[in-house]
Amino acid sequence: MSGSRRLLIIGGVALAVWGMSYGLWYAVFAEHQALDSIGASLAESFAAAADRSPAIMETSLDRYRQAKYIYDRQVDVHGHWIGLAMLLIVLGIGFDRVSFSERFKLFLALGLLLGAVIFPLGVLLQTTSHGPLPRAIAIAGSAFVIATLLGSAVGVVIRASSRASAG
Amino acid sequence: MKSVSVSPASKPNLLATESELASFSPLSARRLLLLGGIGLILSGMIFGDIFAVFTLHQNAAQVGANLAAAAQAALVGDRHAVLANFKNVGAFLENRGTKVDTHVHMIDFGYLALLLAILQPWVAFTDKFKKRIAWVFLAGAWLLPIGVYLIHYVGLAYSPLKTIGWASIAADFGGVLVLIATLACLIGLWMHFRRESVSPADRLLTDRSTEGRMLFAGGIALVLLGFLHGAYYAAADLYKHEAQDYSLLAQMSAGAAAGARIVVNNALSDYGQLQGAKAVNIAAHAHSIEFGLLAIMMAFFQPYVSLRKSWKCRWAGVLLLGSLSLPVCILLEMRYGLVAGGLADFAGLMVIFALLAMWIGILRYTGELDDASVTSASESGLPQ
Numbered sequence: 001m002s003g004s005r006r007l008l009i010i011g012g013v014a015l016a017v018w019g020m021s022y023g024l025w026y027a028v029f030a031e032h033q034a035l036d037s038i039g040a041s042l043a044e045s046f047a048a049a050a051d052r053s054p055a056i057m058e059t060s061l062d063r064y065r066q067a068k069y070i071y072d073r074q075v076d077v078h079g080h081w082i083g084l085a086m087l088l089i090v091l092g093i094g095f096d097r098v099s100f101s102e103r104f105k106l107f108l109a110l111g112l113l114l115g116a117v118i119f120p121l122g123v124l125l126q127t128t129s130h131g132p133l134p135r136a137i138a139i140a141g142s143a144f145v146i147a148t149l150l151g152s153a154v155g156v157v158i159r160a161s162s163r164a165s166a167g
Numbered sequence: 168m169k170s171v172s173v174s175p176a177s178k179p180n181l182l183a184t185e186s187e188l189a190s191f192s193p194l195s196a197r198r199l200l201l202l203g204g205i206g207l208i209l210s211g212m213i214f215g216d217i218f219a220v221f222t223l224h225q226n227a228a229q230v231g232a233n234l235a236a237a238a239q240a241a242l243v244g245d246r247h248a249v250l251a252n253f254k255n256v257g258a259f260l261e262n263r264g265t266k267v268d269t270h271v272h273m274i275d276f277g278y279l280a281l282l283l284a285i286l287q288p289w290v291a292f293t294d295k296f297k298k299r300i301a302w303v304f305l306a307g308a309w310l311l312p313i314g315v316y317l318i319h320y321v322g323l324a325y326s327p328l329k330t331i332g333w334a335s336i337a338a339d340f341g342g343v344l345v346l347i348a349t350l351a352c353l354i355g356l357w358m359h360f361r362r363e364s365v366s367p368a369d370r371l372l373t374d375r376s377t378e379g380r381m382l383f384a385g386g387i388a389l390v391l392l393g394f395l396h397g398a399y400y401a402a403a404d405l406y407k408h409e410a411q412d413y414s415l416l417a418q419m420s421a422g423a424a425a426g427a428r429i430v431v432n433n434a435l436s437d438y439g440q441l442q443g444a445k446a447v448n449i450a451a452h453a454h455s456i457e458f459g460l461l462a463i464m465m466a467f468f469q470p471y472v473s474l475r476k477s478w479k480c481r482w483a484g485v486l487l488l489g490s491l492s493l494p495v496c497i498l499l500e501m502r503y504g505l506v507a508g509g510l511a512d513f514a515g516l517m518v519i520f521a522l523l524a525m526w527i528g529i530l531r532y533t534g535e536l537d538d539a540s541v542t543s544a545s546e547s548g549l550p551q
Contacts, residue, residue: 013353024342024346043253043257047241048420053424093467094463094466156383
């Protein structure tokens with residue numbers, strides 16, 4: 001088996017295990033607390049509005065925004081790591097259909113694996129920092145994934161058209 | 168390698184090698200994961216369709232109504248009514264969230280099962296151990312979504328913990344089982360690749376039939392479309408929607424505190440539209456990619472689908488058409504409402520029927536394979 005396929009399959013299964021471990025940790029130690037915090041802070045802000053207490057209302061809404069921002073990203077990270085892991089595995093299985101040199105295929109596989117790891121990582125880092133770096137990491141990761149997937153699709157099309165013309 | 172003719176010449180695709188008979192024997196890891204995986208995907212999709220038709224919209228209406236009631240209660244200064252309505256909102260959201268999680272986890276575990284089924288020849292363990300791994304995986308893959316589904320109904324009854332109930336504990340245990348099984352497969356793959364042994368011949372990976380190529384190319388196109396849509400949504404709308412979410416809730420509560428009914432009502436209306444826009448974009452992105460992955464995976468399993476070639480092509484076409492129509496119709500729901508929603512549900516049914524047809528084809532294949540192995544054994548004088 002070629003190095004590129006091996007990299008995609010082993011990398012994909014390892015990323016799936018990592019994504020599931022993260023999801024399990026999140027479900028046990030963070031999710032219920034996060035949902036409670038979101039619900040309680042939103043309810044408190046409206047209750048403060050009923051009491052005509054604008055200061056408490058704003059503080060509670062701000063807590064809601066923070067909690068919701070973190071919750072959305074943590075759930076996204078879990079889903080994207082596992083989804084991308086499955087994509088790595090499935091592409092690894094069918095990578096012999098991509099009609100490029102093994103060197104270029106290894107480059108594509110590396111780019112795909114790197115993108116699949118750092119795209120959700122960038123999203124996760126946004127929960128600790130609101131600066132531009134985490135967002136840049138996420139954008140770079142998604143660009144890697146899209147570009148390498150496009151490259152793989154082109155490789156499949158080239159092979160299919162060359163087979164068609166030979167046939 | 169000796170070939171065993173499995174069925175008459177009218178079905179030329181059913182020609183199995185001895186290694187294939189072994190790797191796909193009754194209750195082998197590959198067969199368990201393949202049939203169990205498609206069963207999980209089908210169950211998850213049917214559950215999702217039932218949920219979309221009978222629960223999703225009604226639930227969204229209830230959430231909206233209770234949020235509106237909470238805002239109106241804040242407007243008249245009734246704190247207790249606010250908290251009571253938010254309690255209802257929480258219950259409806261939990262109901263919706265657990266149903267969505269059930270649907271998603273069932274389908275994703277089904278996908279993972281299919282992938283592990285393809286990888287089985289490369290997992291360097293004995294057949295018996297691989298079979299055990301497959302059972303552990305399938306047990307966990309069913310336990311987690313069932314546990315998640317029950318969270319809303321079981322709640323914290325008799326739970327020893329403050330925030331996590333028995334249903335959650337069962338779901339988490341299911342997750343641990345899946346994790347252990349996947350980790351075991353990773354170790355098996357690692358051992359195989361370390362030994363540098365020759366890859367076993369596998370007809371699933373060398374098949375280049377028309378229906379297989381259709382599904383593979385269509386699947387990659389769907390995944391790419393899903394990625395591009397996701398990237399566009401993240402760049403153009405995601406942060407804007409997050410900011411709007413906060414600002415509309417702030418308008419609602421500030422309007423209520425100031426006694427401005429019109430502000431509250433406008434904010435409530437805009438908030439409903441915003442939630443709809445977020446939901447359809449995320450659903451279209453996720454479904455396009457997931458159906459693309461499904462198409463690619465089913466491309467590999469086409470040699471196992473014991474149907475006429477023309478029917479295999481038709482079902483591949485139906486699967487791809489449904490997979491493309493569903494996310495497109497979901498996106499159109501914001502403009503065309505229930506008409507587009509109905510078309511999306513129909514597209515979902517197309518995918519379900521195509522997958523069901525392929526599953527039946529694979530079941531037929533397993534029957535023919537088992538029949539052939541029994542015949543072959545009796546001809547060679549081996550005890551059956």
